[in-house]
Amino acid sequence: xxxxxxxxxxxxxxxxxxxxxxxxxxxxxxxxxxxxxxxxxxxxxxxxxxxxxxxxxxxxxxxxxxxxxxxxxxxxxxxxxxxxxxxxxxxxxxxxxxxxxxxxxxxxxxxxxxxxxxxxxxxxxxxxxxxxxxxxxxxxxxxxxxxxxxxxxxxxxxxxxxxxxxxxxxxxxxxxxxxxxxxxxxxxxxxxxxxxxxxxxxxxxxxxxxxxxxxxxxxxxxxxxxxxxxxxxxxxxxxxxxxxxxxxxxxxxxxxxxxxxxxxxxxxxxxx
Amino acid sequence: xxxxxxxxxxxxxxxxxxxxxxxxxxxxxxxxxxxxxxxxxxxxxxxxxxxxxxxxxxxxxxxxxxxxxxxxxxxxxxxxxxxxxxxxxxxxxxxxxxxxxxxxxxxxxxxxxxxxxxxxxxxxxxxxxxxxxxxxxxxxxxxxxxxxxxxxxxxxxxxxxxxxxxxxxxxxxxxxxxxxxxxxxxxxxxxxxxxxxxxxxxxxxxxxxxxxxxxxxxxxxxxxxxxxxxxxxxxxxxxxxxxxxxxxxxxxxxxxxxxxxxxxxxxxxxxx
Numbered sequence: 001x002x003x004x005x006x007x008x009x010x011x012x013x014x015x016x017x018x019x020x021x022x023x024x025x026x027x028x029x030x031x032x033x034x035x036x037x038x039x040x041x042x043x044x045x046x047x048x049x050x051x052x053x054x055x056x057x058x059x060x061x062x063x064x065x066x067x068x069x070x071x072x073x074x075x076x077x078x079x080x081x082x083x084x085x086x087x088x089x090x091x092x093x094x095x096x097x098x099x100x101x102x103x104x105x106x107x108x109x110x111x112x113x114x115x116x117x118x119x120x121x122x123x124x125x126x127x128x129x130x131x132x133x134x135x136x137x138x139x140x141x142x143x144x145x146x147x148x149x150x151x152x153x154x155x156x157x158x159x160x161x162x163x164x165x166x167x168x169x170x171x172x173x174x175x176x177x178x179x180x181x182x183x184x185x186x187x188x189x190x191x192x193x194x195x196x197x198x199x200x201x202x203x204x205x206x207x208x209x210x211x212x213x214x215x216x217x218x219x220x221x222x223x224x225x226x227x228x229x230x231x232x233x234x235x236x237x238x239x240x241x242x243x244x245x246x247x248x249x250x251x252x253x254x255x256x257x258x259x260x261x262x263x264x265x266x267x268x269x270x271x272x
Numbered sequence: 273x274x275x276x277x278x279x280x281x282x283x284x285x286x287x288x289x290x291x292x293x294x295x296x297x298x299x300x301x302x303x304x305x306x307x308x309x310x311x312x313x314x315x316x317x318x319x320x321x322x323x324x325x326x327x328x329x330x331x332x333x334x335x336x337x338x339x340x341x342x343x344x345x346x347x348x349x350x351x352x353x354x355x356x357x358x359x360x361x362x363x364x365x366x367x368x369x370x371x372x373x374x375x376x377x378x379x380x381x382x383x384x385x386x387x388x389x390x391x392x393x394x395x396x397x398x399x400x401x402x403x404x405x406x407x408x409x410x411x412x413x414x415x416x417x418x419x420x421x422x423x424x425x426x427x428x429x430x431x432x433x434x435x436x437x438x439x440x441x442x443x444x445x446x447x448x449x450x451x452x453x454x455x456x457x458x459x460x461x462x463x464x465x466x467x468x469x470x471x472x473x474x475x476x477x478x479x480x481x482x483x484x485x486x487x488x489x490x491x492x493x494x495x496x497x498x499x500x501x502x503x504x505x506x507x508x509x510x511x512x513x514x515x516x517x518x519x520x521x522x523x524x525x526x527x528x529x530x531x532x533x534x535x536x537x538x539x540x541x542x543x544x
Contacts, residue, residue: 073498096493096501115469117476117491122483124476130469156469165463166470168505169456172515173470174477175492176522177449182486182529184441191437197387197402197428198438198445199481204389204396205446206478209471211394214454219389220447221368226345229368233440242525243444249521250448253514257454 003139005065005089005147009033010051011079013041015118016093017070018048023126023151025049032064057082065089066147068112073097080105089140095167099134099160110135110144113163114152117174130154132163183243190239215261222254275411277337277361277419281305282323283351285313287390288365289342290320295398295423297321304336329354337361338419340384345369352377361412367439371406371432382407382416385435386424389446402426404435455515462511487533494526 008029010021013036021031031051036042039055046053054060069092071079076097083090083105090102091112102109111134116124131148133155135141141157148155181202185195208217221229230251237244280301282293285308293303303323308314311327318325326332341351341364348369355362357378364374367385374381383406388396403420405427407413413429420427453474457467480489493501502523509516
């Protein structure tokens with residue numbers, strides 16, 4: 001079938017490019033080329049996935065089925081501006097960059113956005129990573145959905161507006177959550193206490209969302225409006241003025257959200 | 273040996289009381305009695321752990337080795353005020369209530385604080401849950417450490433001040449993190465998008481801390497100072513003024529923390 005994507009060119013060699021190229025390779029796709037400005041980076045990834053390394057976009061093969069731009073958001077437009085792919089299917093993997101950034105580079109384009117967080121020395125389970133698909137035509141969407149299903153059990157066609165919303169929600173649960181971990185790290189370090197004491201709690205807090213809605217899983221002094229504990233914490237936070245502001249704002253908003261949801265008729269269950 | 277705690281009275285029947293009573297029972301300890309103001313609650317837990325249910329503190333047995341108060345923080349002082357245990361060992365399980373709240377109830381008292389989050393319908397892995405111990409004497413600390421080791425591989429003697437710091441850090445990584453999940457839930461719900469799309473990302477974000485320090489795992493538009501994406505998000509958040517304030521404050525603080533750590537000579541690696 002003509003619609004099946006078999007040969008893929010990976011433009012980029014960072015975390016997303018690496019994890020994606022590897023999983024496609026493991027699933028039997030051919031990574032025809034890996035491009036990076038840095039020849040060493042291109043080679044490193046190309047060697048892992050039996051591919052040709054290139055460091056010049058003029059050396060791009062013209063007969064792949066799909067060209068994936070997986071570079072930092074701020075470079076997507078610049079890279080796309082250098083491509084002339086005629087009708088070859090072109091996607092980027094970003095949660096926030098507009099699909100139209102690709103419209104000058106090919107007649108066929110779309111989005112292949114794996115909704116997860118990728119780091120260098122840590123493998124990732126693609127099988128349950130949502131793949132968010134957009135395409136400028138129905139046929140392009142279908143091709144990309146089929147490709148997504150090769151690596152993930154959760155492939156969704158979304159709109160550009162939905163992608164923006166999802167990406168922003170992801171910033172809250174991932175970037176901001178990680179900053180919460182970082183704040184705790186700073187507080188503990190400053191008292192010469194080890195951060196690792198929090199790791200089981202961090203895992204359990206994440207795991208709870210599979211059983212409970214976040215609203216129902218909310219615990220702690222804020223949701224209980226335990227003023228005495230809140231006051232103690234605010235006092236301890238005296239030497240961290242920024243963290244104190246965050247503590248205050250989060251506490252207020254937890255109370256506000258609980259009251260709003262109670263008014264809306266949701267249950268207000270609070271554990272421990 | 274006289275120092276081994278074998279017979280335990282559980283005062284309370286909520287999430288912490290239930291999970292603790294169960295794990296002690298499974299590990300071969302005897303739960304002599306379970307107390308709750310609500311006779312039904314007392315019975316429910318007592319039946320699970322082969323124990324006697326009581327709903328009156330005057331019926332408390334006098335010959336247990338340990339009395340555990342696992343009730344809401346705000347009730348600990350009140351419950352302790354009703355106990356006259358002479359020299360029987362008494363602890364509470366709270367991260368924030370002072371140990372001295374118990375000093376009127378017995379000559380021997382301490383803290384047995386399991387640092388995790390407990391919910392009703394979800395089991396918990398105690399084997400790696402840190403158990404934070406305080407005691408008013410060395411002997412009481414030793415007894416409690418020995419008991420902690422029966423259920424956990426991570427038992428630590430801490431000071432009251434350290435417990436406050438740890439509990440506050442826990443509020444950031446658990447309560448505030450869960451609120452981040454809640455904010456994402458509200459944003460997605462308001463656009464009729466399913467929250468479940470974020471679950472793999474939430475798990476992966478938590479799992480990353482086993483490989484990377486939070487500072488090194490920080491990703492996203494804030495740490496990249498990607499103004500265009502931040503502006504888009506601020507615009508989308510127009511109809512959620514509270515979330516917009518939180519977004520702004522978190523973004524600023526992520527930038528601030530990164531710059532502070534760079535000045536201090538830490539690496540500033542940022543993934544994806």
